[in-house]
Amino acid sequence: MERDDIIEYSLDAHHSEEKGVEIRKKILQVTILLSIITAVEITVGVFMGKRVVAPGTWVLIKYGYIVLTLFKAWYIIKEFMHLGHERKSFRKVILYPYIFFIIYLIFILLVEGSAVFSNNNNFDWIQIFK
Amino acid sequence: MAGEASKAIDPKELWGGGRSPFSMSYGKMMMWFFLISDALTFGAFIVALGFLRYTYADWPVSEEVFFHIPFSHGHFPLAYVAFMTFVLIVSSVTMVLAVEAGHRMDKKNVIKWMAWTIVGGLIFLGSQIWEWGTFIAGPDGDISTWADNARIGWNPYGPPQYAQFFFCVTGFHGFHVFSGVIINIILFINVILGTYEKRGHYEMIEKGGLYWHFVDLVWVFVFTFFYLI
Numbered sequence: 001m002e003r004d005d006i007i008e009y010s011l012d013a014h015h016s017e018e019k020g021v022e023i024r025k026k027i028l029q030v031t032i033l034l035s036i037i038t039a040v041e042i043t044v045g046v047f048m049g050k051r052v053v054a055p056g057t058w059v060l061i062k063y064g065y066i067v068l069t070l071f072k073a074w075y076i077i078k079e080f081m082h083l084g085h086e087r088k089s090f091r092k093v094i095l096y097p098y099i100f101f102i103i104y105l106i107f108i109l110l111v112e113g114s115a116v117f118s119n120n121n122n123f124d125w126i127q128i129f130k
Numbered sequence: 131m132a133g134e135a136s137k138a139i140d141p142k143e144l145w146g147g148g149r150s151p152f153s154m155s156y157g158k159m160m161m162w163f164f165l166i167s168d169a170l171t172f173g174a175f176i177v178a179l180g181f182l183r184y185t186y187a188d189w190p191v192s193e194e195v196f197f198h199i200p201f202s203h204g205h206f207p208l209a210y211v212a213f214m215t216f217v218l219i220v221s222s223v224t225m226v227l228a229v230e231a232g233h234r235m236d237k238k239n240v241i242k243w244m245a246w247t248i249v250g251g252l253i254f255l256g257s258q259i260w261e262w263g264t265f266i267a268g269p270d271g272d273i274s275t276w277a278d279n280a281r282i283g284w285n286p287y288g289p290p291q292y293a294q295f296f297f298c299v300t301g302f303h304g305f306h307v308f309s310g311v312i313i314n315i316i317l318f319i320n321v322i323l324g325t326y327e328k329r330g331h332y333e334m335i336e337k338g339g340l341y342w343h344f345v346d347l348v349w350v351f352v353f354t355f356f357y358l359i
Contacts, residue, residue, distance in 0.1 A: 014331065015233045023230050031223045038219065042212040046356045049193045049207075062359050069354040073347055079344045080226045090152035094162055102173045109177050113184025120185065
């Protein structure tokens with residue numbers, strides 16, 4: 001039987017020596033970017049930990065971490081996993097359902113987590129409205 | 131085409147005939163679908179960690195738990211986990227360089243970069259073992275004194291779920307790294323044997339690479355949500 005899965009499309013992925021130089025340059029740039037972001041995260045983690053900074057600052061740092069993480073994740077997916085260079089429609093097929101489900105999961109579990117917390121600590125929700 | 135059911139369909143008009151969904155090979159697309167399902171599993175783990183942290187007012191701070199480094203008794207918060215993160219990022223880079231070399235049919239460089247990727251994976255796995263040993267040993271750093279050792283039901287750092295999530299999340303990720311290293315070794319042997327040279331392309335390196343980058347991607351999230359926040 002002819003193997004139709006390995007012949008036609010894969011060969012399209014070949015590139016020339018010059019294109020290779022260009023791609024390696026891009027890889028180096030992404031590597032440096034990811035290393036710098038990680039270094040920043042670690043430095044902040046070591047010197048501006050939860051116990052050291054004010055609670056308000058900690059909330060900012062927390063959201064900063066999440067933004068930096070998503071930034072790193074996007075670069076890994078886009079460049080290393082090559083999703084940025086696939087068809088736009090394929091990118092959507094992969095990313096949209098996942099993002100949709102995970103946002104719901106984050107929302108519902110964090111809401112439930114707060115509810116369990118207030119239950120455990122006898123937090124009276126009604127008093128807010130009194 | 132439509133309305134020609136009485137005629138035998140020429141296979142060339144089907145997927146094999148130059149058309150394919152998203153202009154992608156079947157194997158690569160299925161690897162992406164697998165990664166999405168795996169990402170949902172890891173997503174569930176990490177979101178469940180968020181749930182637990184919302185239910186506890188006093189979750190341990192990782193700078194106060196992970197401050198050991200090998201061969202020293204000094205206090206270096208997060209230093210070793212930073213090293214592990216860096217190793218995994220670098221091994222991801224060497225993997226993408228192997229994929230790039232494969233696109234040029236450059237067998238020698240594919241072998242070189244695959245070898246470095248495997249080395250990076252093994253360093254990470256060894257670090258993970260050391261990290262687990264240190265975590266289990268507890269504050270006194272002695273794994274043979276069982277009383278203060280971290281275990282599933284109890285740990286010296288905080289709520290029992292802290293150790294449970296440490297073992298489950300980093301363990302599940304570590305198992306992915308382990309299988310990734312095995313896959314990379316198989317690919318490495320195939321490259322040396324010339325399997326992909328004969329096939330005319332190195333797409334299998336790309337598929338293995340997708341998996342390996344995914345493992346790195348998961349670690350980026352584990353690092354943020356378990357160690358940093």
